[in-house]
Structures are given as structure tokens and as C-alpha cells.
Amino acid sequence: MDERSSLVELRSVGYSYGGRSPTRALQDVSLTIKPGEYVSIVGPSGSGKSTLLHLIGALQQPTEGELWIAGASVSNMSVEARASLRRKVIGFVFQFHYLLPDFTVLENVLMPACIAHGKPTRADREEAVSLLNRVGLGERMHYRATDISGGQQQRAAIARALAGGKPLVLADEPTGNLDTHAGNDAFALMREFHRTMGVTFIVITHNPDLAKRCDRVITIEDGSLASDEVMT
Amino acid sequence: MSLEWRIALRYFKAAGLQSVLMVAGVAVGVTVFVFIASLIGGLQQEIIQNTIGSISQVTLQARDTPPRTPQELGSEDKPGLAYVTRVEKYGVLEARISNWQPVVKQLDNDPDLIAVAPTVLGAGFATRGQLTQPVTFHGIVPNRENGIINLRKDMVEGSLNVTGQHCVIGTELASDLGVGVGDKVITLSSKNQRMTFTVAGIFDAGIVDVNERSFYISLTNAQHILNLVGYISAVETKLRHIFSANLVADHLAASTGLKTRSWMRQNAQLLSALQAQSGSSAMIEAFTMLSVAFGIASVLVVSVVQRSREIGILRSMGLRGRSVTLVFLYQGIVVGAVGSVAGSIVGTLLIFGLLQLPGNTASGSHLFPAQWQFQYVVQASLTAVIVCICAGIAPARRAAALDPTEVIRYG
Ligand SMILES: Nc1ncnc2c1ncn2[C@@H]1O[C@H](COP(=O)(O)OP(=O)(O)OP(=O)(O)O)[C@@H](O)[C@H]1O
Ligand SMILES: [Mg+2]
Numbered sequence: 001m002d003e004r005s006s007l008v009e010l011r012s013v014g015y016s017y018g019g020r021s022p023t024r025a026l027q028d029v030s031l032t033i034k035p036g037e038y039v040s041i042v043g044p045s046g047s048g049k050s051t052l053l054h055l056i057g058a059l060q061q062p063t064e065g066e067l068w069i070a071g072a073s074v075s076n077m078s079v080e081a082r083a084s085l086r087r088k089v090i091g092f093v094f095q096f097h098y099l100l101p102d103f104t105v106l107e108n109v110l111m112p113a114c115i116a117h118g119k120p121t122r123a124d125r126e127e128a129v130s131l132l133n134r135v136g137l138g139e140r141m142h143y144r145a146t147d148i149s150g151g152q153q154q155r156a157a158i159a160r161a162l163a164g165g166k167p168l169v170l171a172d173e174p175t176g177n178l179d180t181h182a183g184n185d186a187f188a189l190m191r192e193f194h195r196t197m198g199v200t201f202i203v204i205t206h207n208p209d210l211a212k213r214c215d216r217v218i219t220i221e222d223g224s225l226a227s228d229e230v231m232t
Numbered sequence: 233m234s235l236e237w238r239i240a241l242r243y244f245k246a247a248g249l250q251s252v253l254m255v256a257g258v259a260v261g262v263t264v265f266v267f268i269a270s271l272i273g274g275l276q277q278e279i280i281q282n283t284i285g286s287i288s289q290v291t292l293q294a295r296d297t298p299p300r301t302p303q304e305l306g307s308e309d310k311p312g313l314a315y316v317t318r319v320e321k322y323g324v325l326e327a328r329i330s331n332w333q334p335v336v337k338q339l340d341n342d343p344d345l346i347a348v349a350p351t352v353l354g355a356g357f358a359t360r361g362q363l364t365q366p367v368t369f370h371g372i373v374p375n376r377e378n379g380i381i382n383l384r385k386d387m388v389e390g391s392l393n394v395t396g397q398h399c400v401i402g403t404e405l406a407s408d409l410g411v412g413v414g415d416k417v418i419t420l421s422s423k424n425q426r427m428t429f430t431v432a433g434i435f436d437a438g439i440v441d442v443n444e445r446s447f448y449i450s451l452t453n454a455q456h457i458l459n460l461v462g463y464i465s466a467v468e469t470k471l472r473h474i475f476s477a478n479l480v481a482d483h484l485a486a487s488t489g490l491k492t493r494s495w496m497r498q499n500a501q502l503l504s505a506l507q508a509q510s511g512s513s514a515m516i517e518a519f520t521m522l523s524v525a526f527g528i529a530s531v532l533v534v535s536v537v538q539r540s541r542e543i544g545i546l547r548s549m550g551l552r553g554r555s556v557t558l559v560f561l562y563q564g565i566v567v568g569a570v571g572s573v574a575g576s577i578v579g580t581l582l583i584f585g586l587l588q589l590p591g592n593t594a595s596g597s598h599l600f601p602a603q604w605q606f607q608y609v610v611q612a613s614l615t616a617v618i619v620c621i622c623a624g625i626a627p628a629r630r631a632a633a634l635d636p637t638e639v640i641r642y643g
Contacts, residue, residue: 050641059548059637074426079551087550094640100542102246114235115551 007070007200008033008056009167014064016053026223030066033202035167038194040211041204043220049204050172052220053188057090057170058082058203070167087116091161093171097146098153099160106121106132106141109160116164124164131159135189151182158189162199169193171203175210235554239546240562249537256422258571258616259578261524265517265612266579266604272513274603275507280474282431283502284495286381286437288349290481292335294327310623327491328463336467344480347379347470352451352459352495354465356421358401360409363535364523369421371464378455378503380468383448390415390433394450399429402443403436413624425457467625521615525623528567532560532627536634543631544639553632560631564624565617572613579612580604 015026022149025048033039033056041049052062055067058074059071059082067074070089074082074178099108106128120128132141135155136227138150139146145156154174161169171190174182187210205211212231240420244251266418329335332350339348352371357364370377374392378384383400390413392400398485399417411431418428429449437443455461467490472497473482496503536543543556583604590599 054637054640076532083336083547083550083552085550086548092545092548092640094548101543102242104540112549114238115549116547117557118235147542161620197241 005034005071006032006068007035008202009068010055010062010065011067012065013055013057013062013067015048015060016063024223026055026062026220029053029220029225030065031218031225031228033200035200036194036198037057037200038191038215039200039202039218040214040216041146041202041205041218041220042208042211048223053170053172053202053204055094058085073099087112087164089166089167089168091163091169093154093157093161093169093174095173095176098150098157101146104138104142104144105148105156108145109141109163111224112160112164112166127165128159129143129165131162132156134192135159149182151178151185153180154178154186155189158186158193162193163196166199168200168202171201173204174207176206183210186211233263234558236558237562237572238505238564239559241428243535243539243559244563244566250531250620252533254528254567255571255574257524257527257531258568259575261520262572262575262616263582264520265615266576266608267582267602268513268516268520269608270579270583270602270604271600272509273605274601274609276509276602278601279502279506282438284474284499287495288380288466289471289474289477289495290345290469292329292339292467292469292484292488293465293493294329295489295491296327328460328465329467329490330463332464332467337492338488339467339469339484340634342484344472344476344483345469346472347376347468347494349373349376349380349450349468350464350466351377351468352454352458352460352463352465354421354423354454354460356419356447356457358405358409358447359418359420360411363409365405365408366402366445367419368445369419369454369458370446370448371451371458372448373451377448377468381437386434386435386437387433389429392435392448393432393483394448394453396450397427397429398432398449400433400448401431402446403434404440404443405445405447406434408444419457421457423457423459425459427453427457429453430437430568469488477582479550517612517615521619522615525619528564528620528623529626532563533622533630535563536560536627538630539631540634540639544636547634547636548640556632556634557628560628561621561624564620564622568617568620569613572616573619575616576609577627578611580609 010029010031013026014024017023017025018044023120029052039053042048051060055062056069058069061077068086072085072199074085077085096170099105100111103111108125109128109132110120113120113225121168130137132138136157137152137156140152145153148156150152169190175186178186190201191213193199203214211217214231216228216230286571287571322388336348336350350373352369354369356367356369358367372394374383374394378392388403394400406412409417413431413434415431416428417431418426420426451464455463476496477496481492484490547556583602586600586602
């Protein structure tokens with residue numbers, strides 16, 4: 001991919017939830033994220049941060065405006081085409097549930113490869129083991145996902161999000177459920193992967209200290225882009 | 233193994249009690265299926281054996297002959313006017329088949345038939361001293377007749393020997409006339425022919441009427457005393473598939489030009505009783521499987537709800553909707569397969585246990601005339617697996633339709 005071309009591009013994107021009480025969660029958001037950026041999204045609760053992240057993650061489609069991910073227009077993609085895009089491009093780290101509880105740590109990290117091509121290859125295994133070593137779980141990779149601590153689970157989830165050489169990792173309050181120490185660890189790991197592998201991270205956080213440590217901070221208020229600052 | 237199978241098996245193992253309950257549900261269904269099928273199947277087998285099993289299943293007789301004209305009756309010899317005032321019908325016993333050997337030969341080569349027996353029938357009396365009883369003469373070829381009604385098995389005294397001037401009679405007739413094996417009986421046929429027979433054997437067919445009336449003699453003797461030399465009354469047959477009687481009867485009527493009677497048309501009541509039995513056993517099986525289906529479906533629906541976060545995570549990783557569907561269908565297959573094996577074993581053991589129970593010692597039969605067949609196990613298992621797949625369809629579609637953002641958003 002061209003250095004200058006954008007990895008994520010939103011043009012006047014809006015999103016309204018349908019249902020019984022239709023909610024306009026996002027409106028007129030335009031922004032561009034280039035490969036290799038480390039972006040945090042901040043804002044009050046209910047401002048639309050998760051909605052924005054789900055749009056960027058191709059889990060939802062904008063109800064207004066245009067959205068491109070890795071050069072592909074998401075606005076009129078089918079459900080399965082979006083699933084395919086996620087398989088190739090996007091890794092997720094969630095706040096509440098990190099791993100699949102019925103599988104081992106290693107199996108969890110291999111899951112993206114299984115989803116992409118059925119059976120993990122040797123290369124997939126080597127990659128998974130090396131990622132787990134890097135997040136400090138080399139010893140525990142055969143543990144069941146539920147048999148390790150929350151901080152360890154979140155580090156394994158980061159390894160899983162990166163598996164398969166995903167260029168874009170989206171994290172929704174990844175440290176929100178962890179104590180300060182474990183949260184700092186997880187955050188440091190993501191920065192480390194960003195620095196060494198050039199992976200693009202977009203991280204929602206409520207923690208102002210962590211936000212300050214990112215290269216760029218996007219603030220959402222009331223469904224709109226309130227500020228977009230590059231840290232120095 | 234595909235990813236979908238691996239996830240399905242992992243979920244099946246992880247679900248613990250839920251999986252045990254689903255498997256138990258299927259196992260009970262398969263047990264009931266095998267049990268009912270064996271029981272009703274065995275019962276029918278016994279009823280058939282005791283009824284149609286010991287009669288001619290398709291009988292060939294001469295066609296009703298058209299009434300003869302006065303000319304044929306030879307009235308031309310006596311000039312004048314003749315009026316036909318009454319047309320007498322030939323009785324069944326009078327109907328006769330001429331040129332019967334080729335017919336028997338043709339039937340012998342018919343693959344639908346397993347036994348063919350020419351018979352000569354006629355009425356008359358049997359006398360011993362002062363005692364006289366009405367009888368029905370059966371002129372038979374013993375080896376052939378035995379294929380139809382298994383007379384040898386019914387012999388209680390002497391043997392099935394009708395050679396020369398020997399006869400075989402039933403227990404009731406023997407006691408009515410006060411005769412035993414070796415005693416002589418004088419007969420008078422409806423054609424006024426007398427002949428003396430020596431009793432060679434006494435049978436008990438289990439039916440009083442038959443034991444009282446039937447008087448077995450050789451085909452030749454019967455032809456002789458009934459004025460039927462060169463003719464027979466009927467050809468009795470036994471079929472390979474007894475429920476094909478109507479079809480076989482029709483094709484034999486066409487190919488031999490004779491009148492045919494099928495047991496299915498003669499015994500409509502028995503037939504409908506058998507069909508009602510088959511029908512009710514099919515109903516029980518169907519409703520059992522239906523309730524199994526509802527049970528499996530409801531447990532799977534619950535498991536979809538319980539798994540919805542994980543489904544959401546897998547979907548966010550790009551798992552295809554089709555794969556989510558397959559995971560739950562495969563779970564249905566696993567449940568169906570494991571349940572079928574368990575149910576087949578239990579059902580089979582139950583049937584064999586039942587057969588160990590002491591039954592009616594007099595008739596030597598079992599308390600329950602159950603008859604286990606491997607075919608029942610196969611049918612039950614196949615049905616169960618199909619039912620489980622069907623039960624998985626709705627939950628699987630529901631799982632595939634889950635919106636990942638809904639489940640990811642809330643912890
Ligand atoms: N499924 C939904 N149906 C209707 N409205 C929704 C739905 N999900 C979210 N919303 C609404 O959309 C708005 C934005 O929600 P969103 O979850 O994106 O906020 P957020 O910034 O992530 O909040 P938080 O910091 O609490 O996670 C809120 O007003 C919320 O109530
Ligand atoms: Mg949120």
C-alpha cells in the first residue's frame with residue numbers, strides 16, 4: 001500500500017440506529033487515518049465512540065456518507081464481503097470479553113488463520129507462538145483461555161488481533177476492565193507492536209493519561225468530531 | 233476436520249449437561265422407535281404366521297362357465313320348444329380346471345411364488361361303524377401341500393401319508409369317529425362313490441373347524457371319487473411377499489386365464505387390522521421423533537443465546553455466516569449420532585431382555601412376540617439424525633443472523 005494513501009477514510013459519515021427509538025449516534029464525521037498511525041478516540045460516554053469504531057471495523061455500515069477501508073468502499077458492501085474484509089485487514093480487541101473460553105490460548109490466536117483458510121499452516125503456528133512469546137504468554141499457550149488472568153487474556157487478545165499480519169487493529173477500551181498495572185502493560189504492548197511492526201492502531205480510551213501517549217487524539221462529542229489533534 | 237466441525241465438537245463437549253440432556257432425549261426417542269418397531273413388527277409377523285401364513289395366499293380356480301345352451305344340452309334330439317326356466321350356477325367345489333399340469337409347471341417357474349399345490353376339493357361323508365360325519369375331501373400332493381399349510385408340523389400322530397388308500401384326518405374328526413392311526417374309514421362322496429381309507433396320520437391345525445372337516449387323500453383318489461379324473465379344483469400358492477397378493481393375483485389371472493383369489497381381498501378385515509397396526513406404530517414413532525425435535529431445537533436455541541458473545545467475536549474476526557450455521561447444524565448431527573448409538577443399544581437390550589421373559593409355555597411363544605431387526609436400528613438412527621439436523625436449522629439460522637455489534641457492545 002502506498003505510504004500516502006489512507007487506510008481508513010470517512011467522508012461526512014453519519015450513523016443512526018433504527019428500531020423503536022431511532023438514535024442519531026454519529027453525524028458528519030470526516031477523517032482520514034494513514035497506515036502506521038497510532039490514534040486514540042476519546043469522548044464522553046454515549047458520544048458515539050464505539051459506533052465510530054464499529055463503522056471503521058466494517059461491523060456496521062454508515063447510514064450517511066462514504067467510508068473506505070484499505071481502498072474498498074464499505075458503504076455498499078454485502079455482509080459477507082465485509083466479513084471477508086475483516087478477515088484480511090482488521091483485528092479487534094474488546095473491553096469485556098477477550099478470548100473464546102472453550103479454546104486454549106494458542107487456539108484462540110490461531111482462530112483468525114482457521115477462519116481465513118480452514119486449517120492453520122506451519123507458518124501460522126510459528127507466527128502465533130512468536131506473538132505469544134512477545135506478549136509474555138509463551139509458557140501459558142496451552143492453557144484454557146479461562147484459566148489465565150484478565151490481563152493475560154487481554155494480552156493474548158492483542159496477539160490474536162495481530163495474527164495473520166493484520167495492518168489495522170481496533171480496540172474498544174482495551175484497558176477499561178483491567179487494573180492500572182495490567183492496563184499499562186497492555187497499552188505498552190500495543191505501542192511496542194506499533195513501533196516494531198508498523199501496525200495501525202485505533203484505540204478508544206477513557207484514560208486521559210493513555211490518550212496523551214498516542215500520536216493523535218480524536219475527540220467525539222455528541223456524535224460529532226469535536227477535535228482531531230496530533231500530539232507532539 | 234473443518235473449522236466448523238472443530239467448533240461444533242468443542243461446543244458439544246463444553247456444553248456438558250446440555251449435551252447430555254439432548255443426547256438422552258434422542259436416545260429415548262431412538263429406544264422407543266426400535267422398541268415399538270420390534271414389538272409391532274413381531275406381533276404382525278406372528279399374526280401373519282398364524283393366519284395368512286397357513287392358507288393359500290393366491291388361489292387359482294376355473295372361471296365360471298357360461299350357462300350351456302339347450303343345444304349344448306342335447307335338446308335337439310327331441311324336437312319341439314324348450315324354455316330355459318332356471319340357470320344353475322356351478323358351485324365352487326364343482327368348478328374344475330382342465331389341462332392343469334402346464335399351469336402348475338408355469339407357476340413353479342414364477343419367481344413371485346414359493347409354493348404351488350394343485351388340489352381337488354369335494355364334499356362327502358366319512359363313516360365308521362354307526363358314526364357318520366360330513367367331511368371335505370382334499371386331494372393333495374403332500375410335499376406341495378406342505379409348502380402351503382405346513383401339515384407335517386401339525387401332525388400329532390402317524391405321518392402325512394396319503395399314498396395308496398391312506399388318509400390323514402384332524403383330531404376332532406378322529407375322536408368324532410372314534411378312530412386312530414391304522415383304523416379304516418369308509419367314505420361316500422357327493423358323487424356317490426365309495427372308497428375305504430386307512431388312517432395314516434392325525435393332525436391338529438389349531439382350528440376346530442379344520443380338524444373336524446378336512447379329510448386329506450391323494451390327488452388321484454380324490455379325482456376318482458369326485459368324478460374329476462383329469463381335472464383339479466384349484467391351485468394353491470404361497471407368495472414370496474405376502475402383501476403383493478393383489479398384484480400377483482391379477483397377473484396370474486391374466487397369464488393363466490383362470491380366476492384368482494387373493495388373501496388380501498378375501499380377508500379385508502385382517503388386512504385393515506394389520507394396516508391399522510402399522511399405521512399406529514408409525515404414528516407413535518413419528519410423534520416421538522417430533523417431540524425429540526422440539527426438545528433438541530429448544531436446547532439449541534438456548535445454547536445459541538448463551539453462545540451469542542462468542543458468535544459475535546467469531547463474526548468480528550470475519551467468520552462467514554454459513555460457517556456459523558454449520559456449527560449449529562453439526563452440533564445437531566453430533567447429538568443425533570451419539571443419541572442414536574445410545575438409543576440403539578438400549579432399545580436392542582430392552583427387546584432382548586423382553587424376550588427373556590417367560591411366556592405362554594403351552595404355545596411355546598414369548599409373552600411379547602417382539603422381533604428385533606437391524607433394519608429398525610438403521611431406520612431409527614437415520615430418522616434421529618435427520619430430525620436433529622432439522623431441529624438445528626432454526627437455531628442455526630438465528631445464530632447466523634446475530635448482529636455482532638449487539639453482543640460485543642455489552643459485557
Ligand atoms: N443498538 C442500539 N440501538 C439504539 N441506540 C444505540 C444502540 N447502540 C448505541 N446506541 C446509542 O448510540 C449512542 C452512541 O453509543 P456508543 O456506544 O457509540 O457510545 P460510546 O461513546 O461508545 O459510549 P461509552 O463510552 O459508554 O461506550 C448512544 O446514545 C447510545 O445510546
Ligand atoms: Mg463504547
